[in-house]
Amino acid sequence: MSALFTPHSLGPLTLRNRIMVSPMCQYSAEEGSATDWHMIHLGQLALSGAGLLVIEATAVEAIGRITLGDLGLYSDDNEAALARVLAAIRRHSHIPVALQLGHAGRKASSHAPWDGGQCLAPNEGAWQTVASSALPHAPGEPVPLALDAAGLARIKAAFARAAQRAVALGIDAIELHGAHGYLLHEFLSPIANQRADAYGGSLENRMRFPLEVFDAVRAVVPERIPVGVRVSGTDWVEGGWDIEQTVAFGRALAARGCAFIDASSGGVSPLQKIPLGPGYQVALAERIKAEVGLPTIAVGLITEPKQAEAIVAEGRADMVALGRAILFEPHWPWRAAAELGGQVEAPPQYWRSQPRELKALFGDARIGMR
Template identity: 70%
Template sequence: MSKLFSPAKLRDLALSNRIVIAPMCQYSAEEGRATDWHMIHLGSLALSGAGMLVIEATAVEAIGRITAGDLGLYDDATEAALKPVLAAIRKHSKIAVAMQLGHAGRKASSNAPWNGGQQVPLDKGGWIAEAPSAIPTRPGELPPREIDTAGLVRIRDAFAAAAKRADRLGIDAIEVHAAHGYLLHEFLSPIANQRIDNYGGSLDNRMRFPLEVFDAVRAAFPANKPVGVRVSASDWVEGGWDVEQTIAFAQALKKRGVDWMDVSSGGVSPQQKIALGPGYQVPFADAVKQATGLPTMAVGLITETQQAEEILAAGKADFIAIARGVLYDPRWPWHAAAELGGQVQAPPQYWRSQPSTQKALFGDITFGAR
């Protein structure tokens, strides 16, 4: 059996294969509320045949949105807007559905990427962001407000409240976003965190708030449902966050019952110098896996079927998270299964699409004329 199409289990959540659709921001919500775009977008991905679909970074409070179009889960209206989307997915797909919970920190109040991505000025509808320290991401930007003790409690509680809402919606798993230069990564990285209290300075202090947030989410979400964490394993800047610190963070999370580490990199500084190439982040996932024994997800320029299979077969990761590749080819898992001799779940409306020259891609199905 192909490793990519072997089953897996995270707590009580059974996955039919090891392909994960990574969370991808769509910047298409209205005041944090899911729209018809999310119905179309997530509905399409739910029919992909992947083992798990992770809903895009979902803000735990309005001030924590990257853009005004970010998806949120912080009040009754944002919760209600996701109900029909999830109901449609459940009606037509058996895919596991996870949600990534996050807070933008100092990268909040930005334009959507297709509008340049720059910080939105206050007089153009922007807002003052919050961060570990009053240091802007880029020179010339409006500095964020340093989060005080009461703010830390508020944000931690907002993550927990969002986790409870996610459970009410029937979400199967949660991924806590501690990567890509957003709030929890900002606390971890000495580039963004220059606090002089118990939440800054030493590695233990910089890890303190992200670990508190994880504990709050884990306590708020049912014990039988898994909770993972996405990390940036390197800032790609000298003197910044690195893989050794990432391993220490993962070891602390392991003691708290984390179920997987989704290993990415970068995002905290425009000074980053990333050595791009196929599978360029896989060594980070491998390092975390070997040092901690935790299940890891590899992500980043993994586009080819054999490439994904070889990563898993070599024991460098336990799951392959596909992002832009599955937007370009929404049937990537189908095509991978055909190449590796695996099988995927698909709705019966699509069963007759399988070429007659292929083996039973959709299971033991007899195709006949009608």
């Protein structure tokens, strides 16, 4: 039996298989609200056969968007637009849907990647960014405003309110974005955090605000909905955030009821030196799984079914998350099931696409219907 196609639980949520569609920014929202693009994009991924679909990084306040096109969940209009997309998914797929909540911090107020990704100019709609400390992400970029007590309280409340909106939408799981150099990661990393108060300096202090945000979200989300965290296991910069600190953070999260950890890396500094290669971040997930004990998700250049199968079968991670690979091949889980002897759920409109030699691929699908 394929390990990749066995069920798995993230807290109270049981998934049909170990494949997750990663949250992938589309930079296609309008004033934070989902558009027809999200209907098309998320709709096709909802039919992918994966065990879990995670909606892209969703800002908890307007200034927490990376770009003007980022998805948000800070207004009634945002909530209504996303409700429309989710309703369509629910009509045609049983896939559980999670939502990643985040705040871009000092990496906000930027152009979309296909427009260069650089910071917005004042005449392009730029806004004042915020961060753990008044340090720009890169030389020459605008200096963010270091958050004071009122700012910290505002953002914690924004995370909690966005989580409540997610619950009202019927979201099945929530992932907090604590990676990639965005605000929560900016508090964790000594590269970005040079505060001299209770939120800076020691590891305990640097973890304080992200843990407070987790607590604020967990407090307003029913126990039936798992809350997990995406982390950067390392900054890939000497003297920065590393796997040992990530393990300590993971243990603190576990003690607070965290349901899973999604293990990525990097993003806090342009000085990072990332050793790119197939599965280059899997060792981070493996270390977190072994030393923290929470369900752990591996992500990063996982592109082939046998590669994904080995990661799960060898116990290096509990699940694998696909990003670019599933954008390129939206039915990647179908191919994986065909290669590994697994089964996937497919809509009845597609049942007749099943090759005759793989007649069990779609489970009880009735082939050859007139």
